[in-house]
Amino acid sequence: MKHTLSVLLRNRPGALSRVTGLFSGRCFNIESLCVAETYDPQISCLTVVTRGEAAIIEQITKQLHKLIDVIKVNDVSEGEFVEREMALIRVRAEAGTRAEVLRIIDIFRGKVVDVSPNSYALEITGSESKIKAVIDILKPLGIKEIVRTGKIAMARAPKK
Amino acid sequence: MSKMKGTQAIIKCLQEEGVELLFGYPGGAVIELYDELCKSDIRHILVRHEQGAVHAADGFARSTGKVGVALLTSGPGATNGVTAIATAYCDSIPLVVLTGQVPRALIGNDAFQEVDIVGITRPCTKHNYLVYDPEELIPTLREAFYLAASGRPGPVLVDLPKDVMASLLTYPPKKPIKMQTYQPNVNPHPNQVEKACRACLRAKRPVLYVGGGVILSGANEELTTLARRLNIPVTMTLMGLGGFPGTDPLSLGMLGMHGSYAANMSVAKSDLLIAVGSRFDDRVTGRLDAFAPQARIIHIDIDPSSISKNVGVDIPIVADCKRALQAMNAWLDKSGDFNPREVAELHQPWIDQVKEWDDKHPLTYVEDGDVIKPQYVIETLHKLTGGDAIITTEVGQNQMWAAQFYKFNHPRRLLTSGGLGTMGYGLPAAIGAQMAFPEATVVDVAGDGSIQMNIQELATARECGAHVKIAILNNNYLGMVRQWQELFYNRHYASTVMEITPDFVALAQAYGAVGLRARTRAEVEPVIREALATKNVVIMDFSIAREEGVFPMVPAGKATTEMLLV
Numbered sequence: 159m160k161h162t163l164s165v166l167l168r169n170r171p172g173a174l175s176r177v178t179g180l181f182s183g184r185c186f187n188i189e190s191l192c193v194a195e196t197y198d199p200q201i202s203c204l205t206v207v208t209r210g211e212a213a214i215i216e217q218i219t220k221q222l223h224k225l226i227d228v229i230k231v232n233d234v235s236e237g238e239f240v241e242r243e244m245a246l247i248r249v250r251a252e253a254g255t256r257a258e259v260l261r262i263i264d265i266f267r268g269k270v271v272d273v274s275p276n277s278y279a280l281e282i283t284g285s286e287s288k289i290k291a292v293i294d295i296l297k298p299l300g301i302k303e304i305v306r307t308g309k310i311a312m313a314r315a316p317k318k
Numbered sequence: 319m320s321k322m323k324g325t326q327a328i329i330k331c332l333q334e335e336g337v338e339l340l341f342g343y344p345g346g347a348v349i350e351l352y353d354e355l356c357k358s359d360i361r362h363i364l365v366r367h368e369q370g371a372v373h374a375a376d377g378f379a380r381s382t383g384k385v386g387v388a389l390l391t392s393g394p395g396a397t398n399g400v401t402a403i404a405t406a407y408c409d410s411i412p413l414v415v416l417t418g419q420v421p422r423a424l425i426g427n428d429a430f431q432e433v434d435i436v437g438i439t440r441p442c443t444k445h446n447y448l449v450y451d452p453e454e455l456i457p458t459l460r461e462a463f464y465l466a467a468s469g470r471p472g473p474v475l476v477d478l479p480k481d482v483m484a485s486l487l488t489y490p491p492k493k494p495i496k497m498q499t500y501q502p503n504v505n506p507h508p509n510q511v512e513k514a515c516r517a518c519l520r521a522k523r524p525v526l527y528v529g530g531g532v533i534l535s536g537a538n539e540e541l542t543t544l545a546r547r548l549n550i551p552v553t554m555t556l557m558g559l560g561g562f563p564g565t566d567p568l569s570l571g572m573l574g575m576h577g578s579y580a581a582n583m584s585v586a587k588s589d590l591l592i593a594v595g596s597r598f599d600d601r602v603t604g605r606l607d608a609f610a611p612q613a614r615i616i617h618i619d620i621d622p623s624s625i626s627k628n629v630g631v632d633i634p635i636v637a638d639c640k641r642a643l644q645a646m647n648a649w650l651d652k653s654g655d656f657n658p659r660e661v662a663e664l665h666q667p668w669i670d671q672v673k674e675w676d677d678k679h680p681l682t683y684v685e686d687g688d689v690i691k692p693q694y695v696i697e698t699l700h701k702l703t704g705g706d707a708i709i710t711t712e713v714g715q716n717q718m719w720a721a722q723f724y725k726f727n728h729p730r731r732l733l734t735s736g737g738l739g740t741m742g743y744g745l746p747a748a749i750g751a752q753m754a755f756p757e758a759t760v761v762d763v764a765g766d767g768s769i770q771m772n773i774q775e776l777a778t779a780r781e782c783g784a785h786v787k788i789a790i791l792n793n794n795y796l797g798m799v800r801q802w803q804e805l806f807y808n809r810h811y812a813s814t815v816m817e818i819t820p821d822f823v824a825l826a827q828a829y830g831a832v833g834l835r836a837r838t839r840a841e842v843e844p845v846i847r848e849a850l851a852t853k854n855v856v857i858m859d860f861s862i863a864r865e866e867g868v869f870p871m872v873p874a875g876k877a878t879t880e881m882l883l884v
Binding site for chain 2: 168171172175176179180183213216217220221223224226227228229
């Protein structure tokens with residue numbers, strides 16, 4: 159089972175490597191990892207996507223809690239949550255296909271962020287499945303490079 | 319506020335933390351700190367290898383319950399300490415390890431004697447720090463002591479760049495430490511306590527399975543009270559020995575790979591396993607699906623990550639062991655449902671069954687005329703020290719024989735590397751314990767292999783007047799590995815024969831210590847007597863039965879009921 163954990167940690171040198179070292183040292187899996195400062199510059203938020211049975215996820219959560227730099231661990235995938243990832247995709251765009259690329263990226267509500275005589279760099283944001291759909295559809299046109307951010311996630315606020 | 323030099327501030331802070339003794343080895347990065355240290359009233363023990371310094375601090379910590387402190391220089395000084403830091407980490411021993419570091423401007427430059435010790439020790443410390451801002455030096459040190467000793471204890475390393483220690487700083491007033499991200503849960507949840515007590519009153523075949531947490535939290539009295547009033551047998555892990563009196567009729571001794579027959583059978587047949595400060599280590603459980611298969615499990619531990627890590631738990635209690643056991647005893651005091659006589663009678667058939675197992679296969683060994691059996695050495699040591707010595711061990715057969723045959727009645731009397739299994743632990747740890755208790759009898763039970771891993775500390779012992787006794791159970795083998803090879807590898811003794819072993823008596827003399835030798839059974843007692851009466855470091859070299867094994871033994875990966883017996 160895939161889980162998305164949101165980890166708040168003290169924004170200190172080495173804090174990130176404590177987290178990644180914990181995952182590698184205990185053979186926990188990391189599918190993606192994304193980290194940046196929060197509204198409070200003393201605190202970072204790290205989103206990690208991992209895979210494992212319930213007992214493994216429980217261990218991951220407890221072991222993360224044990225790290226002195228970790229403030230809070232939340233398995234957002236336990237409830238309703240929003241998940242987003244951004245990808246920058248450089249795709250071949252020559253005379254015959256430039257319009258086609260623009261049409262595709264428009265359908266997916268993406269943007270062109272860099273232009274060269276024979277390529278476009280596209281910015282696309284969305285869920286994992288959306289990013290995958292974009293990649294699949296652009297593939298025949300010739301993808302030259304992809305850079306992805308990894309996922310960030312936020313639990314949905316209670317409706318009442 | 320007036321400014322103070324970093325090195326002076328460190329010494330002042332150590333004094334404030336109650337440090338009277340520390341173990342270390344100087345070098346370029348800490349030379350100024352040594353200059354200050356050796357002007358202060360803190361006693362510094364100069365070891366002969368940095369591993370010895372950290373083990374000695376560990377022996378001090380285990381025997382006293384206080385935080386042990388070691389001071390190492392940068393680079394190789396720090397890396398030499400790593401094995402000993404990992405040793406303390408695996409057994410949750412409170413240490414503060416101070417390491418020198420190159421000046422800040424040189425960090426990351428591959429400078430002379432520079433190593434990223436914070437990076438290296440990240441997975442084997444409870445927490446660690448590189449102090450970059452001089453104003454953070456003292457708050458960091460205080461936090462290190464607090465972290466080391468509180469919650470589930472452990473080693474904390476503080477890396478100190480040379481120029482930070484040389485800086486002028488403001489010495490901040492001491493105030494209570496509050497950490498937003500670290501608040502160990504020490505008090506048990508009352509509902510869980512009640513559930514646990516009721517389970518104990520209902521169970522027909524309960525067993526207490528006790529680990530190092532009982533020693534660390536000083537819960538031995540509460541445990542003894544609980545076990546006796548509920549008439550429940552007690553088995554201990556290696557780390558838990560001494561947490562309950564080993565000579566008490568309710569004691570089953572150690573469980574697990576080299577546990578007693580009665581202990582392993584009891585756990586296998588129990589209907590309620592009460593784990594207190596133990597962590598279901600593989601050396602205890604054997605094959606997991608066959609471990610306590612019929613039992614409901616209560617687990618008291620201060621570390622939530624220990625709970626349901628290896629074995630699913632029915633009634634978890636996240637708390638300090640002492641407080642949890644106090645709460646259980648208090649619940650029983652108040653509860654109208656607890657009738658001591660009824661419970662004692664309910665459990666009596668089970669106690670009788672356990673006794674029957676013990677009578678059938680007691681911990682024993684076969685005497686062989688004049689040949690020295692290692693178990694006999696330990697028994698004699700127990701007899702002549704009144705069971706009251708502080709015993710350190712190395713790792714291997716010597717460790718298991720000591721655990722099996724020295725019946726520990728008190729906590730903090732067995733100092734042994736349980737989790738990591740570090741050969742070379744025993745001698746420096748013995749020095750640490752002897753420095754804490756100058757009048758106590760401290761004996762390192764060693765093998766001829768492991769004693770050579772930190773034998774250089776004989777000089778330390780002599781120099782600081784730690785009159786430790788070393789009992790070498792000498793079989794010219796790396797005995798535990800040899801035993802596995804005998805049983806599981808067709809007696810192919812690959813690299814376990816020590817063809818050249820030093821003359822330990824002569825070696826002792828070379829260090830100005832006393833060397834004694836026993837070659838026959840009859841010589842064992844006089845040698846131990848003489849050693850105990852000698853006010854000096856003594857090596858006792860016992861030539862033991864070469865191929866004696868440690869039994870019972872649960873082969874790796876087997877169920878704990880599948881024991882090989884004597």
